[in-house]
Amino acid sequence: MTTKTQKLPGGTRAASGGRPGPRSWLGLIVVLGPVLLVSMDGSILFLAMPRVSQALTPTADQALWILDGYGFAVGSLLIAFGNIGDRYGRLRLLTAGAAVFGLASAAAAFAPTPGLLIAFRVLMGIAGATLLPSALAVLSELFPQPRRRARAIGIFAAAFAAGFAVGPVLGGLLLERFWWGSVFLVNLPVIALFLVFAPVLLGEVRSARPGRVDVPSVVSSAAGLLLAIYGLKHLAADGVAAPPVAAMLAGGALLAWFAARQRGLDHPLIDFSLFRDRVFTIAVITGLLPLAAWSAAAYLTGIHLQSVLGLDVLDAALLALPGAAVLTVTSVVVPGFVDRLGKRAVLVTGHFAIAAGLLALLATTAGGGIGWYVASTAVAGIGYGISFAVVADTAVGAVPAERAGAAGAIAETSNEIGNALGIALLGSLAALVFRLQGPGLAPTLDETLQLPGLGVAAAADAKAAFVTGLHIVAVTASALHAALGAAALRLLPKRERAGTPEPPAGPVPVQDEPSASPPAPGQESQSV
Template identity: 80%
Template sequence: MPIPSCRTVDTMSRQHAHNSPGLRAWLGLLVILGPVLLVSMDGSILFLAMSRVSQALTPTADQALWILDIYGFAVGSLLIAFGNIGDRYGRLKLLMIGTAAFGIGSAGAAFAPTPELLIVARALMGVAGATLLPSALAVLSELFTDPRRRAQAIGIFAAAFAAGFAIGPVAGGILLERFWWGSVFLVNLPVIALFLFFAPVLLREVRATRPGHVDALSVVTSAAGLLLTIYGLKHSAAEGLSTVPVLVGIAGLVLLAWFVRRQRSLRHPLIEFSLFRDRVFTVAIITGLLPLAAWSAAAYLAGIYLQSVLDLPVLRAALLALPGAVVLTITCVVTPFVVDRIGKRTALVICHFSIAAGLLLLLPTTITGGIGWYVASTIIAGVGYGICFSVVADTAVGAVPAERAGSAGAIAETGNEIGNALGIALLGSLAALVFRLQGPDLAPTLDETLQLPDLAPAVAAEARTAFVTGLHVAAAVAAVLHTALGVLALRWLPGSVTTQAGSDIRSGDTTDRAEV
């Protein structure tokens, strides 16, 4: 076996030193994780706070759903556009602007005096949040040039994103125990101030060399198509079928179809649909959407169930969600190491079947009890949710060259955010439809019904039963969809699929995939 010369050893040492991240890289990662945690946390922090918001601002059923949903739809609709903008004009610059705007939106939401202004503030937070995620992931790639360290950093990034979704309801419940409902937004401001102070010191500007411009028409049509489609579905579920909502929903679907067709003819599309020719990538992106839809709907409906059906205080309801949040976060951290051994196919199958099993554990809940079933549901499903976050992030970054890191990472995060919003919009609307058909028909929601004066106990029990039935229907539908996707992954994907990060490590690739 040849012995390397001193010069060779010295060259290898310098190469290792160049690729090994220093203190600046790890501090930069810590700074980046602050906004990432806030963006994901604000997608779920209102799940337990909505009862307080409803009491303070008295929104209609439609307004309550928009308060929850507009944030996720704004983030999901604009992630890809801002991923492209950051690629071309500077990711750090976009991070700074977006974080400042997120702070302004948070302050506006905290002190909103009406439901309409709260919806506007949440929309601004969503637009700002869309600037943060893809650019943060791309700046992270610049900090960690070694593939092994970069894979670890991406795993931490994904864990923070998952933890934000998971701890959002818990953090909201703890804040509401002591403060008014606006405190769930003011908690963002200290983290934002720290980021704006430290980011210019620890992070460097990153731009891609790929030319092209952002197609503004595509941005508008994708956002408008989503909002119009969801408006039609929401209104029809809450109020019944009528001409205007149906026509609005159809118009939204037409816009989305036209958007897809337009992307295929553009030289620089917002979404590169050619990426979806890879089966692993396609199933992983769907895995980024469907589990988040199930998780958001289950968390939102379970929050109402615990507080309005079982009459638990908000802090206890928040603490009951903690075991599932812990399992989700731990699973997200360990998944990259496990996937490198078992492959993505096995991981994706486990993901969907565990989520389906967890959702089915909600079916034994009743109006008199079900706390144990709820906790077991969050723990079992938390395994699948954790796998979802980790696998999707790794696939998106590993599937594209560095100059497309922002826009490709945005596809994965778009699936998460759109799934988060669609879960409440579609599965939440399904539960609302069941409540409208089987409830006492005195008000469109359970909370509004229970707040009616002189409500007879039998009528209150009827309303609670109708809500629990809606919860069961939504959980069963989501479980069936996950079972179907698990079978698809089992039959469709090849038997051995490895992660890109793992391939880079095994092949000895230590090149810097980010262009500065």
């Protein structure tokens, strides 16, 4: 069998059993920059949306698309771009994706209309989908020794978790001093540094047999998701009508055709046969559901703190810090406890922690509840951190070694889809409650509060309706996590312990015969 081996610039060779040198660790730092940005941009608008709404006055469904168009673009294209990177080169895709991500970020910062902001956010998501799988594959090549590679991938996961957690806080801090577009311009220095140092520190990585990318599968999965969510959002915001119902039905039909098509492909985008394993299925749902709950709660509580309670964006950002710190620290320390407690105990604890934390939001009101909000983010943060830390390891450990790559890709995709679905589904539920119980003057709270001549009673009714929607979302998400925790308690094996599985991303390099002279930067050799 023929496989490609990476040779790093300057003669540093990533060979099986080799010890990583300083260049490998510097390469890891460079790779983590885009990873942090991709996850951070999934959440950086949560506290910024009231300011964006004031500046661009988007409609209810436009506001939701501004938030989750990015996540849908990332999630629906992750696996496809992983296959493209295998065929044409991971480093090449990384650098191209980073350049487009930077350009789209700059354009989004100066978008004059909601429609253009949505378009540039989607373009950022498409570029972001090129970065995550390629970054993980290149990282695997930098650390060929399994134990050190597992440690590096753990750092990768912690950076990904930190990006999600820090995004709202950073957005709030920026908006205290600058205009709303600054939350996108912050990406540019990181992208510039990556484009300068990546060609120096990273080598090209390809798979010898990448398989073909099935274009109909890519189009049907992305279009099916977008149509289904488009219809759902319009039903929640405007009520029952023929166009949104037709969009939902068309989206569902496309997704069903996509699933059926995967069974007949030699290289499916999603290998649905993996879901026959109950451990794998629970792991993937655990990757999706906590991100959905976290993104919806972060978005809605950001509006509660600013638009309902009247806090400025800096105070809201500071109140989010404890939860962000708990989430990040948990994602770093939990892997050390998994070996002793087992995945089953850790996953069950995570789901019940999220359920309990979300229920604390029921104590928030239209006039207060700040302390309960902080407590909610801290308790739920434990569960979110557990999800980030163990989902990929659990999913990969549940399948044979030769299918680890497919399992890892599905687990990674579940995170991004979960982040987008939280805003789309749970955000639409909150919008529906507001439409049914609010004063009926405008479809969103921010639009209602900006109406000229709004009476005190109407403003109070609007705030109370929003809080009711927040409570219903919290109860719904809490019940789903409690149910999944109970399922994990019943279905996961009791004695399973986390080992150190072979990391899923990227081809595993093979030791070359020593060469007489150091290779040129980016050079590759062929091994048999």
